[in-house]
Amino acid sequence: MDEIIQVTNLKKTYKKRKTNELVKAVNNISFSVKKGEILGLLGPNGAGKTSTIKMICGLLKPDEGTITINGINNQDKRLKALQHISSVLEGNRNLYWRLTVRENMDYFAGNRGISRKAVAPQIDDLLTKFNLKQKEHELVNRLSRGMQQKLAIAVAMLAESDVILLDEPTLGLDVETGYEVREILRGIVKDYNRTIIISSHDMDVIQDICERTVIINNGTVVTDDRIENLLRLFAVKSYTITLGKPLTSQQQTKLLQFFPTLTYTPDTHHPTLEIDLQRDDEIYDLFEVLKTESTPVESIDRKTVNFEQVFMKIVKGEAADHALA
Known part of the structure; x- marks a missing residue:
């Protein structure tokens, strides 16, 4: 399986506002994402995960290190590299709430230079597969949170990027909709040949749909391994x-x-x-x-071990002696 994203020796330092003390948010992080996989990118608050995500998406410039997306350096050729990745931010911030479902999809397709007529079949396909067809003329601010989340993912799909990065894709969803979103994500990889990166605090979701996880803590990668291997290790x-x-x-x-x-x-x-x-x-x-x-x-x-227990042990340093993959 080829690598679609390669993060190499990434570093990012911030200054504290009051003291000007330097804080290493990201300290020599390296990992890769393979084509066609669902990767969990995890870490506790303040671990450096969010800074890493922002650098991958081109929203933050690293002090040192490189990020390549589909072989393109996202600093040297930023716009070209970012054509290969889309993101869905927590809180559905990539939607216009006063537009309808269909108008949102038409608008974001138009932003990429695709005509409404040309994109219509693709929109119809996504609305059907995401169970949004019956709501296509509904204003977004009248939709349930689950419907909004599905629409946000569908909008990201319109970009036809190789990679979709999802921040808390099931946060605040009821159980039924949460499982529906999981199936949608599996279908994106299987039916559309995309790669997914998930950042989430919902460890049940990570255990259920991710093949591999990268866990960041204190600015460094502390684990890079398959979920099944980690569960076996801590069993x-x-x-x-x-x-x-x-x-x-x-x-x-x-x-x-x-x-x-x-x-x-x-x-x-x-x-x-x-x-x-x-x-x-x-x-x-x-x-x-x-x-x-x-x-x-x-x-x-x-007793059986679940991934939330594994995550907590790793973050607390109880797994310091296990090897990174």
């Missing part, structure tokens, strides 16, 4: 075990020797153990202790 063997009777004090003492982080809830009817296993064979140590008092086991449930 600690954590279990909740429900017992048929309470543990004795001797059993509790013995288990804490084997498992110092164990949590025991001595409920009279259904006492539970929460335990993390570092090795597969540690389960036998647990059962040996239970066997001494013939403690019955009613159920064993393994």
Whole structure:
């Protein structure tokens, strides 16, 4: 898979207004985006993510480093490079609220020199696929937030750029519309052969539709890997075990020797153990202790890790020893 965007050794420094102290917002960031993938570009507030996004979109000039979009340097040939990328900003700021759905699409197509007649079939196709056809003559300010978001993405599609950058595409949407937007994004990649970069705090969306994620923290890339690899990396063997009777004090003492982080809830009817296993064979140590008092086991449930937990561990530095892809 070829690279459509290449970010190399990017740096950006700001001065604090009151003290003139220099702050490194972006410190030697490098990563690439492959054609036809959905990439999650993530980071906590103040991590340097927004500055990186602005530099990719040509809204901010880096102090050092290069960004190429479809092989074109976005500093040397800014306008030519930016023809290959469109963005949908949080809050639907790329729409005119006093125009109708169709008028917005006609207007933005006209901005790119495309006649209304020539673009009409494309607009009809997008309105149908985005389930907006029945609202084409409705003013944007009367649409639901979900409809506005779908229209903003459809407008970005009119540019026929290779890359679409989305900032919080599901923010504030109800569950049903949020899932509809996810399917639309998958369709953009599959049916239109586009590349998508998503910046979002909704980790369920990232886990659901992104193949790979780049996580930025303290101005540097701390992770660049496939979602499935990260989930596997942090899949600690954590279990909740429900017992048929309470543990004795001797059993509790013995288990804490084997498992110092164990949590025991001595409920009279259904006492539970929460335990993390570092090795597969540690389960036998647990059962040996239970066997001494013939403690019955009613159920064993393994906890599953989600991407939000992975993200938090990485940001907190608990993953400092894992290699970047």
